[in-house]
Amino acid sequence: MASNLLSAPSRTLAPSPAPAPAGFRGRVPVQAHFPRRGGFGFGFAPRRSSRALRVRASVAIEKETPESEPPPTFLREDGHGSGSVRARFESMIRRVQGEVCAALEEADGGGARFVEDVWSRPCGGGGINPVLQDGRVFEKAGVNVSVVYGVIPPDAYRDGKGEADKNGAAAGDGHKPGPVPFFAGGISSVLHPKNPFAPTLHFNYRYFETDAPKGAPGAPRQWWFGGGTDLTPSYIIEEDVKHFHSVQKQACDKFDPSFHPRFKKWCDDYFYIKHRNERRGLGGIFFDDLNDYDQEMLLNFATECADSVLPAYIPIIERRKNTPFNEEHRAWQQLRRGRYVEFNLVYDRGTTFGLKTGGRIESILVSLPLTARWQYDHKPEEGTEEWKLLEACINPKDWI
Amino acid sequence: MASNLLSAPSRTLAPSPAPAPAGFRGRVPVQAHFPRRGGFGFGFAPRRSSRALRVRASVAIEKETPESEPPPTFLREDGHGSGSVRARFESMIRRVQGEVCAALEEADGGGARFVEDVWSRPCGGGGINPVLQDGRVFEKAGVNVSVVYGVIPPDAYRDGKGEADKNGAAAGDGHKPGPVPFFAGGISSVLHPKNPFAPTLHFNYRYFETDAPKGAPGAPRQWWFGGGTDLTPSYIIEEDVKHFHSVQKQACDKFDPSFHPRFKKWCDDYFYIKHRNERRGLGGIFFDDLNDYDQEMLLNFATECADSVLPAYIPIIERRKNTPFNEEHRAWQQLRRGRYVEFNLVYDRGTTFGLKTGGRIESILVSLPLTARWQYDHKPEEGTEEWKLLEACINPKDWI
Numbered sequence: 001m002a003s004n005l006l007s008a009p010s011r012t013l014a015p016s017p018a019p020a021p022a023g024f025r026g027r028v029p030v031q032a033h034f035p036r037r038g039g040f041g042f043g044f045a046p047r048r049s050s051r052a053l054r055v056r057a058s059v060a061i062e063k064e065t066p067e068s069e070p071p072p073t074f075l076r077e078d079g080h081g082s083g084s085v086r087a088r089f090e091s092m093i094r095r096v097q098g099e100v101c102a103a104l105e106e107a108d109g110g111g112a113r114f115v116e117d118v119w120s121r122p123c124g125g126g127g128i129n130p131v132l133q134d135g136r137v138f139e140k141a142g143v144n145v146s147v148v149y150g151v152i153p154p155d156a157y158r159d160g161k162g163e164a165d166k167n168g169a170a171a172g173d174g175h176k177p178g179p180v181p182f183f184a185g186g187i188s189s190v191l192h193p194k195n196p197f198a199p200t201l202h203f204n205y206r207y208f209e210t211d212a213p214k215g216a217p218g219a220p221r222q223w224w225f226g227g228g229t230d231l232t233p234s235y236i237i238e239e240d241v242k243h244f245h246s247v248q249k250q251a252c253d254k255f256d257p258s259f260h261p262r263f264k265k266w267c268d269d270y271f272y273i274k275h276r277n278e279r280r281g282l283g284g285i286f287f288d289d290l291n292d293y294d295q296e297m298l299l300n301f302a303t304e305c306a307d308s309v310l311p312a313y314i315p316i317i318e319r320r321k322n323t324p325f326n327e328e329h330r331a332w333q334q335l336r337r338g339r340y341v342e343f344n345l346v347y348d349r350g351t352t353f354g355l356k357t358g359g360r361i362e363s364i365l366v367s368l369p370l371t372a373r374w375q376y377d378h379k380p381e382e383g384t385e386e387w388k389l390l391e392a393c394i395n396p397k398d399w400i
Numbered sequence: 401m402a403s404n405l406l407s408a409p410s411r412t413l414a415p416s417p418a419p420a421p422a423g424f425r426g427r428v429p430v431q432a433h434f435p436r437r438g439g440f441g442f443g444f445a446p447r448r449s450s451r452a453l454r455v456r457a458s459v460a461i462e463k464e465t466p467e468s469e470p471p472p473t474f475l476r477e478d479g480h481g482s483g484s485v486r487a488r489f490e491s492m493i494r495r496v497q498g499e500v501c502a503a504l505e506e507a508d509g510g511g512a513r514f515v516e517d518v519w520s521r522p523c524g525g526g527g528i529n530p531v532l533q534d535g536r537v538f539e540k541a542g543v544n545v546s547v548v549y550g551v552i553p554p555d556a557y558r559d560g561k562g563e564a565d566k567n568g569a570a571a572g573d574g575h576k577p578g579p580v581p582f583f584a585g586g587i588s589s590v591l592h593p594k595n596p597f598a599p600t601l602h603f604n605y606r607y608f609e610t611d612a613p614k615g616a617p618g619a620p621r622q623w624w625f626g627g628g629t630d631l632t633p634s635y636i637i638e639e640d641v642k643h644f645h646s647v648q649k650q651a652c653d654k655f656d657p658s659f660h661p662r663f664k665k666w667c668d669d670y671f672y673i674k675h676r677n678e679r680r681g682l683g684g685i686f687f688d689d690l691n692d693y694d695q696e697m698l699l700n701f702a703t704e705c706a707d708s709v710l711p712a713y714i715p716i717i718e719r720r721k722n723t724p725f726n727e728e729h730r731a732w733q734q735l736r737r738g739r740y741v742e743f744n745l746v747y748d749r750g751t752t753f754g755l756k757t758g759g760r761i762e763s764i765l766v767s768l769p770l771t772a773r774w775q776y777d778h779k780p781e782e783g784t785e786e787w788k789l790l791e792a793c794i795n796p797k798d799w800i
Contacts, residue, residue, distance in 0.1 A: 117777070131776045140776065275755040334771065341772075345745040346755060355675040355746060362777040370775065371734065372741075374768040376531045376540065377517070 064119040064360060067126065070094075074147035074185075076124035085223070085299055086183050089207040090147055092299075093187035094128070096205075096306045097145045100189065101130050103310050104143075107317050108135040114143070119360070124149040129363050133370065137198070137321045142366035143189040151179040152210070181211040186227075187306065188350070190367040191313070196333035198320040199233035199240065200281070200340065201313050202367070204350075205306045207299075224291040225298045229309055230267055232281025232340060234333040235385050236392060238399075240316045241282055245399040247312035248285045248305075255301045256293070263287045268396040273343050278393040280343040332386050334373035341372050464519040464760060467526065470494075474547035474585075476524035485623070485699055486583050489607040490547055492699075493587035494528070496605075496706045497545045500589065501530050503710050504543075507717050508535040514543070519760070524549040529763050533770070537598070537721045542766035543589040551579040552610070581611040586627075587706065588750070590767040591713070596733035598720040599633035599640065600681070600740065601713050602767070604750075605706045607699075624691040625698045629709055630667055632681025632740060634733040635785050636792060638799075640716045641682055645799040647712035648685045648705075655701045656693070663687045668796040673743050678793040680743040732786050734773035741772045 073090060080086050101114045112135030120126030127146030132138055186206030193200070205227035212219045231244045245264070252259035267286035271279050285305070290298055344351045344367050354364035380386035473490060480486050501514045512535030520526030527546030532538055586606030593600070605627035612619045631644045645664070652659035667686035671679050685705070690698055744751045744767055754764035780786035 133776055140774075142776070275758070275761055338768070341741060341774075342745060345742060346752075352746075358675070361675055365774060366776050368738070368774040371771060371773045373771045374540075374741075374765060375770065376533055376542070376766050377762040 064121060064126070067118040067120050070116070070118050070128050071120070071126070074120065074124070074126040076149065078124075080183075085295060086185060086207065086209055088299060089302070090185050092303050092306065093145050093185060093205065096309070097128065097130070097143050097187055100143050100309060101132075103314055104132060104138060104141055104191065107314060107321065108132065108137045111136050112138070114141075117363075121149070127360075127363070129360075129366070131366055135194075137193055137195070137317065139192045139194045139370040140366070140368075141189075141191040142363075143187070144363055144366070145185075145187050146363075147183070147185045149181065149183055151181050178215045182208065183211075184208045188367075189309075192337070192369045193317060193321065195321055195323055196234045196325050196329040197237065197323040198317055199231050199244075200337075200369070201229070201231060201309070203227070203229040203306070203309050205302045207302065222291075223295065224289045225302050226288040226290065227302060227305060228263065228267055228270075228284060228286030229305060229312065230271060230281060230284035230286065231313075232336070234336045234389060235329070236282070236389050237320070240319070241399050243315060244282075244284065244312050247308050249400060251301075251304045251308040252285065254304060255297060259287075259301075260285065264398075271343060273339060273347065275346070276339065276342070278339065278390065279396060280340060280393070282392055282399070283396055331373060331375075332380075334371060335375060335378060336389070337369040337372035338374045341368055344368060464521060464526075467518040467520050470516075470518050470528050471520070471526070474520065474524070474526040476549065478524075480583075485695060486585060486607065486609055488699060489702070490585050492703050492706065493545050493585060493605065496709070497528065497530070497543050497587055500543050500709060501532075503714055504532060504538060504541055504591065507714060507721065508532065508537045511536050512538070514541075517763075521549070527760075527763070529760075529766070531766055535594075537593055537595070537717065539592045539594045539770040540766070540768075541589075541591045542763075543587070544763055544766070545585075545587050546763075547583070547585045549581065549583055551581050578615045582608065583611075584608045588767075589709075592737070592769045593717060593721065595721055595723055596634045596725045596729040597637065597723040598717055599631050599644075600737075600769070601629070601631060601709070603627070603629040603706070603709050605702045607702065622691075623695065624689045625702050626688040626690065627702060627705060628663065628667055628670075628684060628686030629705060629712065630671060630681060630684035630686065631713075632736070634736045634789060635729070636682070636789050637720070640719070641799050643715060644682075644684065644712050647708050649800060651701075651704045651708040652685065654704060655697060659687075659701075660685065664798075671743060673739060673747065675746070676739065676742070678739065678790065679796060680740060680793070682792055682799070683796055731773065731775075732780075734771060735775060735778060736789070737769040737772035738774045741768055744768060 073087070075087055075090055082088075082091075105113060112132050114130035114132045117129040117131075118126070119129075125147040127144060129142065129144045132141040135141070184206065186204065188204040188206075189202065191201045205225075207223070207225050209223040210221050212221060229248060231241065233241065248264070249260045252263060263285035264283060266288075267283045268279060270286045271281065271283065273280060293301075345355075346352075348367075351364055351367065353359075354361075380390055473487070475487055475490055482488075482491075505513060512532050514530035514532045517529040517531075518526070519529075525547040527544060529542065529544045532541040535541070584606065586604065588604040588606075589602065591601045605625075607623070607625050609623040610621050612621060629648060631641065633641065648664070649660045652663060663685035664683060666688075667683045668679060670686045671681065671683065673680060693701075745755075746752075748767075751764055751767065753759075754761075780790055
């Protein structure tokens, strides 16, 4: 019998073998677009600017090696010093990872601890994947950080940059430019509490940056930020939902009054289970490929958003973690977890990319709940609390 | 609270509203290939013959209407009489549906009953979707039958048939041929027992046939058969697995000695969870687009396979439905159900097609287990019964 199936993990720094993903043996090109999140990499795909890079391109990613403990940094020593945006972003997500894990362990009440898998790649980058499972409050909580170095083929880089750039620095010197190295770093987390009145939380912040193409040092670089924080309750407790959205709005409003309405709608649009005509949950904020503001400002914005996770979530958990519930509440929560699984396996770009390209499966699928339920043709009775939740998933509301 | 969340359904003939699938309002063209199974339609996609129809084409399917009881036939009165292959196929799958449902209710022990949804489409075709949920033996069992009439655009029909046919009857009279009407009928079933030692069963048999294109009555028609039966246990009980595969082999061997080895391998190849490098279960038989044998012979073969479902499965259920089990057995079964969900949502062609094109969601997803589990980085200890099952899913065996 499998001895670890029902027992709670104890705190260890025991890296799993982090198996080589299927299809990856050293530096193998992968025909696909980039992931949005997960233990594998971080996404970028232009939506707003035709000059941004197109990313349905080949990338070269190495296999992972397990590490016994987290290194001070996953960054290469390649001239991007501690003051660079990538270095400050890595530092920020690792700080937030530590703070979130500590706060969750405290909220969980003392027993369960995060167990960490740490891995690196030979030519730079790596990840830390702490998972807390079967705690007193949390059924499953993963808080992944990873840093990925890779290479975009030059054709993909030039094709995406438009005619102006084709005739510019990258190609104007008569040399064919080489592949474009990139850096991507991010934090990605899903927290599934046990209590049906305590909502699931997902957040994910990431930064992407290219180096200049080899052979064209003067060519323009690309960078952008993406991410979001969203709430998935099984029951609507207005006080909680309003609090959550208020914290997101406060974070946005510090930077630009257009951010919150725009990123709230983007979130409602993204977490859409098309075959159900339902959102996964009650939204929050979501943005991607953000590069049309000052870079320092966006770094500060991503930091503010990541720092808003605990103030947005922990008060809700503290209020709801001990709320009494019965088997029907639990069954409804499990049905909504089924929807979470449907969204993540069918629509989430990071997950579907990771599955297709051989990312580290356990890191990618740590987002799935510990348990889920599918009941044939279940329809909540009109007017019930379950019906109200479903209604709000079908017709997104302005909560504040 | 949702009153039906935890209660067992009683036998009724209460059709659910069978909501219009998202995106379908009357006859709306859908850009997609055909489904392999599910409540929506039945698949065809050429694998073996370059002359077979290509099916990544637009099809026109109407929305469903609920019916109060099953009609004697879902076939149109269009000259395909009771002796036609399509009529005999429909008659066979409806007979098998009745026999399977009766046998499952008997095996379940008397309490739970199948609840039927019946629906039709205004221009012909329809379906019967009986579901037994939360029985004594079965957690969830669905046995869908459906008949679909649709239309393939003429370009898709001609493109798929190659140059010879382009210059033949379909186009040789100088008229542009019209759309190609098709008929598809099938039975599709997934049976999830509660006991971790009683395996999940899936089977699915379907027949596809085109009419001559409108405007080209002399053009050749297309037809083929597809289907299979496969077993997904959580624990290997050799006696059961050997019995199951023996019955499949006996059915195949009555027709052609090449069938069993070929369709056994096809099954192992099809039910492959690529991102896990595991099969969903221990296989069985699977075939598709089969039209390179006598049509009568293949109708008899599909009938034999469908009639082999009960002899293959019921003895196993009878032996295992009362086997004592503990929470660890149940947790492992739930983990394997998670794999079932991963396969169906990520890879199964019928499911993924249905989700994309707005099929009847509850019919499509009735294949998902009632409950499933995802545990971070679970690895069975070498030599355990769980490890043996996983090994056999990674390296398919010849069981007989």
